[in-house]
Amino acid sequence: MTEAKITDAEWEVMRVVWAQGETTSNDVYTILNEKMQWKKNTIKTLLGRLAEKEMLATKPSGNKFIYYPLIEERRSLQDLSDELLTKVCSRKVGQVVEQLIQGSVLSFADIEQLEQLLQEKKQSAVEQVPCNCIPGQCQCHLIERKGVE
Ligand SMILES: [Zn+2]
Incomplete structure (x- = not known):
């Protein structure tokens, strides 16, 4: 696993970025509004952290910024299940x-x-x-x- 761990909140944002391919912080805000009720600044903070963790990158487009994923969703799902399995005794993996x-x-x-x-x-x-x-x-x-x- 090369990339840093991401929090549950960051995961919510990443799901939008993966689904949209390219997105703006406003789009993320609109999409997540119903589910999370986060402030626009919260979304910006989360996007900034994800950029620091090199999960996504950003490029300017006109007067706004476009965010796009650097890490594939598939790879992250792999990491997620790896992480889950390191949390239990290998004898209990079957049960999980x-x-x-x-x-x-x-x-x-x-x-x-x-x-x-x-x-x-x-x-x-x-x-x-x-x-x-x-x-x-x-x-x-x-x-x-x-x-x-
Ligand atoms: Zn054991």
Whole structure:
């Protein structure tokens, strides 16, 4: 992961920038107004921070500034899921994925793709996923120790 982490508020703004391709702070304000009720200055601050983090860039156009994304949405979604998975014991990742699927509305195409992916995953599946935590941050070590005694 090369780019800096972005906050939830910055993510809201980035979604608009990704969807619009090119946008102005006024457009972002109008689009987000219903959902966030942020002041125009807040939007400008958020856009400025995103520029500092090199998530987007800006160029002058007439008397206003155009904002456009520097980082693809796909790459950020990848980082987002990577980040999510570093927050749990690797043995619980299966559970997290299960919950994600459980809580999602999926199309037939999505499900077909998932089924195919799971079939492929079966080829490289392991008996037990190794724990990646430090002792004390999950219960794997406790259980292993008990098993030894
Ligand atoms: Zn663990």
